[in-house]
Amino acid sequence: MGSRLPSMLKDAGLTAFVAAALGIFVVGFRTVDQGRGLTFDYHLVDLAVAVVTIFFGRLGLSLAAEGLRWPAMTLGAVMIAVGASPLQLPSGFLHWFVALGGVLLVLRGAWPWANDAVTAAAKSPSGVVLGRAGAKWSGWLLLAGAVAMPFTPFADQKTMDLGVLILTYVMLGWGLNIVVGLAGLLDLGYVAFYAVGAYSYALLSTQHGLGFWAVLPLAGMMAALFGLVLGFPVLRLRGDYLAIVTLGFGEIIRLVLLNWFDLTNGPAGIGSIPGPTLFGAVFAETAPAGKQTVSEMLGIPFNGIHRLIFLYYIILFLALITNLFTQRMRRLPVGRAWEALREDETACRALGINPTNTKLTAFAVGAMFAGFAGSFFAAKQRFISPESFVFIESAIILAIVVLGGMGSQIGVVLAAVLLIGLPEWFRDLGNYRMLAFGLAMVLIMVFRPRGLVAHREPSLRLHPVRPTGGG
Amino acid sequence: MAYFSQQLINAITLGAIYGLIAIGYTMVYGIIGMINFAHGEVFMIGAFISLIGFMICSMLGIGSAPVAILLVLLLAMAFSAVYGWAVERTAYRPLRGSFRLAPLISAIGVSIALQNYVQLVQGARPKPGGQVVSGGFNLFSVDGFDVRVTWLQIIIVVVTVVLMAGFTWLIARTSLGRQQRACEQDMKMAALLGVNVDRTISLTVVLGAALDAVAGMLFLMYYGVIDFFIGFLAGIKAFTAAVLGGIGSLPGAMLGGLLIGLIEVFWAAYFSSEYKDVAAFAILVLVLIFRPSGLLGKPEIEKV
Numbered sequence: 001m002g003s004r005l006p007s008m009l010k011d012a013g014l015t016a017f018v019a020a021a022l023g024i025f026v027v028g029f030r031t032v033d034q035g036r037g038l039t040f041d042y043h044l045v046d047l048a049v050a051v052v053t054i055f056f057g058r059l060g061l062s063l064a065a066e067g068l069r070w071p072a073m074t075l076g077a078v079m080i081a082v083g084a085s086p087l088q089l090p091s092g093f094l095h096w097f098v099a100l101g102g103v104l105l106v107l108r109g110a111w112p113w114a115n116d117a118v119t120a121a122a123k124s125p126s127g128v129v130l131g132r133a134g135a136k137w138s139g140w141l142l143l144a145g146a147v148a149m150p151f152t153p154f155a156d157q158k159t160m161d162l163g164v165l166i167l168t169y170v171m172l173g174w175g176l177n178i179v180v181g182l183a184g185l186l187d188l189g190y191v192a193f194y195a196v197g198a199y200s201y202a203l204l205s206t207q208h209g210l211g212f213w214a215v216l217p218l219a220g221m222m223a224a225l226f227g228l229v230l231g232f233p234v235l236r237l238r239g240d241y242l243a244i245v246t247l248g249f250g251e252i253i254r255l256v257l258l259n260w261f262d263l264t265n266g267p268a269g270i271g272s273i274p275g276p277t278l279f280g281a282v283f284a285e286t287a288p289a290g291k292q293t294v295s296e297m298l299g300i301p302f303n304g305i306h307r308l309i310f311l312y313y314i315i316l317f318l319a320l321i322t323n324l325f326t327q328r329m330r331r332l333p334v335g336r337a338w339e340a341l342r343e344d345e346t347a348c349r350a351l352g353i354n355p356t357n358t359k360l361t362a363f364a365v366g367a368m369f370a371g372f373a374g375s376f377f378a379a380k381q382r383f384i385s386p387e388s389f390v391f392i393e394s395a396i397i398l399a400i401v402v403l404g405g406m407g408s409q410i411g412v413v414l415a416a417v418l419l420i421g422l423p424e425w426f427r428d429l430g431n432y433r434m435l436a437f438g439l440a441m442v443l444i445m446v447f448r449p450r451g452l453v454a455h456r457e458p459s460l461r462l463h464p465v466r467p468t469g470g471g
Numbered sequence: 472m473a474y475f476s477q478q479l480i481n482a483i484t485l486g487a488i489y490g491l492i493a494i495g496y497t498m499v500y501g502i503i504g505m506i507n508f509a510h511g512e513v514f515m516i517g518a519f520i521s522l523i524g525f526m527i528c529s530m531l532g533i534g535s536a537p538v539a540i541l542l543v544l545l546l547a548m549a550f551s552a553v554y555g556w557a558v559e560r561t562a563y564r565p566l567r568g569s570f571r572l573a574p575l576i577s578a579i580g581v582s583i584a585l586q587n588y589v590q591l592v593q594g595a596r597p598k599p600g601g602q603v604v605s606g607g608f609n610l611f612s613v614d615g616f617d618v619r620v621t622w623l624q625i626i627i628v629v630v631t632v633v634l635m636a637g638f639t640w641l642i643a644r645t646s647l648g649r650q651q652r653a654c655e656q657d658m659k660m661a662a663l664l665g666v667n668v669d670r671t672i673s674l675t676v677v678l679g680a681a682l683d684a685v686a687g688m689l690f691l692m693y694y695g696v697i698d699f700f701i702g703f704l705a706g707i708k709a710f711t712a713a714v715l716g717g718i719g720s721l722p723g724a725m726l727g728g729l730l731i732g733l734i735e736v737f738w739a740a741y742f743s744s745e746y747k748d749v750a751a752f753a754i755l756v757l758v759l760i761f762r763p764s765g766l767l768g769k770p771e772i773e774k775v
Contacts, residue, residue, distance in 0.1 A: 021550060184572075438582070445566060445577040449566070
């Protein structure tokens with residue numbers, strides 16, 4: 001192995017050199033505005049520390065790839081120690097950078113063992129049984145947990161808020177999964193339909209006094225209509241053209257919302273949107289004239305969290321409908337046609353499937369669920385503005401679907417918890433969050449392009465293969 | 472008439488910048504059939520490197536504008552090219568042979584990461600700078616309305632035309648251009664005939680990134696202010712330009728850039744400036760519907 005060392009060092013040196021070239025201007029010279037034009041704030045020492053870290057990190061990774069686990073892990077441990085030490089590195093971020101690099105190396109070194117252990121466990125008799133049971137029951141377990149959540153002691157304001165947020169993204173993920181996962185159409189403007197639903201509810205409720213439950217189906221239909229109008233001309237296009245057109249469409253919707261003052265009140269948004277009601281009763285401490293509050297109706301003392309719990313169950317219900325609908329659609333001819341189209345469009349055409357109409361149904365159905373979620377969002381926030389419907393939202397929903405494993409329903413749940421739940425706990429990390437988010441998208445594509453729960457098996461096979469263990 | 476001529480001059484300048492970015496899209500799409508979504512961010516980074524380069528030049532006491540522009544141009548091209556190379560190597564190359572949408576999703580990830588990286592290291596506030604060329608002359612005047620051409624506008628158009636000519640020559644005459652065209656037609660066959668496909672793709676992305684940096688520098692000089700978010704809109708518009716002109720075609724990219732510049736400027740001048748971006752996107756949708764192969768592109772034949 002000693003003979004490989006020079007080439008590894010050369011490789012690590014090259015990586016460090018590239019990193020230095022990348023960082024020298026953008027990182028090394030920070031421009032700051034001090035009233036009389038821009039001046040420099042030099043960060044060259046920071047850059048040097050980062051480059052040295054990258055050198056050792058790359059070296060450790062190549063050591064691990066050569067099978068030299070112990071040296072790689074030792075290197076990682078040293079880096080963790082340096083990062084955690086009271087040594088005065090130029091910035092707090094660098095401490096994290098060095099330490100996280102070390103953690104990465106240790107994990108990379110230990111990875112083969114962990115992998116072997118997991119594979120062995122899955123192959124053992126009890127592991128096979130457990131895997132099958134897991135595949136069959138994990139969804140139900142999750143559902144039971146979600147239903148019981150508001151009654152557990154953890155259910156305070158913060159957790160319930162987070163629960164509602166995660167479930168909203170689960171629903172959006174399931175909706176987009178119909179378009180991306182099943183029909184294989186890359187939709188980068190999904191948030192536009194979400195916006196259509198949200199503005200439908202906001203306008204109909206504040207200007208025409210319609211209630212949440214009356215508007216919900218209307219908002220869904222409205223979003224589906226937008227989906228049809230947009231989809232009809234563009235769904236004949238190739239996949240990546242479609243991606244760009246939907247992206248452009250998303251931006252058009254946002255710009256129209258931003259500039260059409262008479263209808264949408266522009267960037268100021270629409271406020272005081274009424275929340276959803278329970279059999280006509282409102283969630284508030286005192287009811288408006290002619291209405292009843294929920295606490296009066298049920299004869300329980302008022303508590304602000306009741307509203308949150310109610311919202312939680314609404315979004316859970318909506319999300320489950322989305323899921324059930326998708327599961328049933330997959331058994332119908334049109335659902336089978338979606339999956340067939342995803343696999344091979346030319347073959348579908350030859351078999352007499354009309355690709356445009358089939359894609360259009362998937363597109364419109366996906367849009368409809370975004371519309372539902374959008375009107376829920378408006379009812380929950382009670383205030384909406386175009387700020388909430390930017391491209392990054394579409395990218396996050398897409399990332400949930402992709403990370404979950406396109407076409408997998410349970411994967412979407414896991415991914416939503418990971419991508420929405422975790423960052424929400426680390427709110428104070430600010431912009432580092434989105435940086436990590438972007439990098440994670442790349443890493444998932446490179447190392448696990450099929451997602452967490454790989455599921456691109458067609459729902460139906462002509463000659464069924466016998467199920468094997470694992471899950 | 473005078474107003475119209477003035478807007479025409481502005482539109483051509485803007486169109487030249489879009490055209491430069493569009494070339495990068497069109498070349499990469501031509502070879503690997505993927506939308507290099509991070510292209511717009513490289514443009515933004517090129518603009519930032521130019522800003523820093525101009526500041527360093529003024530610190531070093533380089534007073535002569537042509538020297539400063541040339542130095543900064545080379546600097547921005549070289550260092551943005553490294554970004555192009557690194558992105559291709561880490562985010563696109565491992566995905567060759569993965570499923571169809573994988574590179575696009577990865578590219579979106581790169582784009583988000585680069586945007587936030589620049590926001591983190593350079594701050595979110597708009598940065599003014601890069602105004603090294605000022606002045607101009609009156610072309611003619613009608614009814615007291617002067618039609619003005621600035622020296623900067625002339626520089627932008629000249630730089631664009633020179634680079635266009637250079638690239639056309641590169642694609643048509645050099646061995647690299649031949650390899651690129653071979654990869655574009657049939658990657659597998661090209662590899663069998665001894666073309667280093669990975670290297671060709673890498674070089675294409677790098678060249679695109681270098682042009683991007685030029686566009687970034689010109690953008691900085693023209694508008695005088697940049698921030699970390701300029702890459703997104705410019706990228707989408709330039710992609711629109713590439714599609715409009717016919718993806719895979721160099722003159723098409725330039726033509727598309729000019730058309731997008733014209734549409735945007737005239738829409739803002741005669742209708743409303745709020746909806747100028749809507750107009751550009753609407754054009755993209757219309758072109759894709761009625762002429763998916765673009766104005767100068769060849770219709771695509773799907774092989775099974």
